[in-house]
Amino acid sequence: MNLAAREYVDKTVKQLIRITGLIVILILTGIFLMLLYNTFAFFRHIKPLDFITGTQWNPSGKIARYGILPLLVSTCLVTLGAMAIAIPLGIGTAAYISEYAGKRQKNILKPAIEMLAAIPSVAIGFLGIVFVGPFIAGATGLPNGLNALNGAILLSVMALPTIITVAEDALRGVPHTYKEASYGVGATKWETLLKVTIPAAAPGIIAAVMLGVGRAIGETMTVLMATGNAQAFPQGFLQSVRTITATIAIETGEVPYQTTHYFALFAIASVLFLITLLVNVIGEHFVNKFRKYHSA
Numbered sequence: 001m002n003l004a005a006r007e008y009v010d011k012t013v014k015q016l017i018r019i020t021g022l023i024v025i026l027i028l029t030g031i032f033l034m035l036l037y038n039t040f041a042f043f044r045h046i047k048p049l050d051f052i053t054g055t056q057w058n059p060s061g062k063i064a065r066y067g068i069l070p071l072l073v074s075t076c077l078v079t080l081g082a083m084a085i086a087i088p089l090g091i092g093t094a095a096y097i098s099e100y101a102g103k104r105q106k107n108i109l110k111p112a113i114e115m116l117a118a119i120p121s122v123a124i125g126f127l128g129i130v131f132v133g134p135f136i137a138g139a140t141g142l143p144n145g146l147n148a149l150n151g152a153i154l155l156s157v158m159a160l161p162t163i164i165t166v167a168e169d170a171l172r173g174v175p176h177t178y179k180e181a182s183y184g185v186g187a188t189k190w191e192t193l194l195k196v197t198i199p200a201a202a203p204g205i206i207a208a209v210m211l212g213v214g215r216a217i218g219e220t221m222t223v224l225m226a227t228g229n230a231q232a233f234p235q236g237f238l239q240s241v242r243t244i245t246a247t248i249a250i251e252t253g254e255v256p257y258q259t260t261h262y263f264a265l266f267a268i269a270s271v272l273f274l275i276t277l278l279v280n281v282i283g284e285h286f287v288n289k290f291r292k293y294h295s296a
Contacts, residue, residue: 034266035269035270035273038262039269039270041266042066042266042267043267045260045263046066046260046267050066051066051067051068052069053067054067054068055067055070056231059251059260064260064261066260066264068268070233071242071244071247071268073234074244075217075243075245075275077152077234077237078152078155078216078223078227078241078243081148081155081156081237082151082153082159083159083212083216084152084156085152085153085156086157086159086160086163086216087209089160090160090164090167090208090209090212091205094163094164094167094168094205095197097109098168098172098197099171099197113161113165114165116161117158117162121219121222124154124222125154125221125224125225125226127154128222132145132150132153132154133226140238144228146228146240147238147241149238150227151241151243152237154223155216155223158222159213159215160212162208163209163211163212164208166204169204170208171197171198173204174201179196179197182196203286203287204287206283206286207284207286210282210283210286211280213283214276214279217272217276218276219245223243223246224246224250227240227242227243228240228241229246230242244268248265252265
């Protein structure tokens with residue numbers, strides 16, 4: 001290939017990349033504007049304060065109710081339960097892989113964790129129905145195990161690969177001079193990990209946690225299958241709940257077009273979008289802080 005042909009190929013590839021990027025931006029902008037338009041259409045019928053603070057979600061009742069608070073609390077309950085399980089397991093596993101595992105163990109554990117991330121959410125939801133749910137029901141004496149605890153356990157499994165991978169990278173990125181200095185003053189490997197390595201990698205670990213939270217909040221099929229989808233206000237982990245994502249998935253296919261109920265689904269999707277955006281912005285902030293820290 002001569003020089004002129006190579007320059008032509010380079011320019012063509014650059015143009016294709018630029019056009020592809022613009023198309024993606026236009027598509028995302030279109031989705032955002034559609035979400036915004038339909039959300040404002042909903043708020044022409046329902047007051048925003050009633051929507052946020054309402055304690056009943058029953059759009060098909062004799063008197064329609066569009067209170068998002070039960071869905072919001074259910075989503076937070078399941079997500080917090082998932083993080084209570086996934087954070088210690090994820091950080092502990094990342095610390096083991098980074099500091100204790102041998103080369104052979106790393107070669108086994110890391111691909112296994114990455115394969116865990118590739119399991120479809122519907123498969124994990126099915127396991128929740130046939131294994132986790134009956135176990136919870138047997139252990140607690142409940143008629144079934146389709147509740148917030150079931151969803152939290154399954155979401156923790158789905159969030160673990162993200163938390164482990166990012167946290168392990170953060171721990172591995174701590175300069176060896178920090179550890180050598182700790183060993184030089186007589187600290188053990190455990191003390192060095194606990195008091196030097198983890199604090200030094202804190203921005204990256206926090207980013208891993210926030211990305212795991214974002215993964216859990218946005219999950220649909222697993223919580224749809226495993227949490228019971230009860231519309232009542234949640235009272236605890238052993239009760240059936242309905243999350244925001246499950247509500248959108250259940251009701252979108254049956255809602256009449258251009259009705260208040262139709263616009264309401266866009267409104268709760270906007271709330272989910274804002275929550276996810278906030279979590280991702282916080283995670284990205286700590287990722288950038290971690291990068292600047294190690295590039296300094």
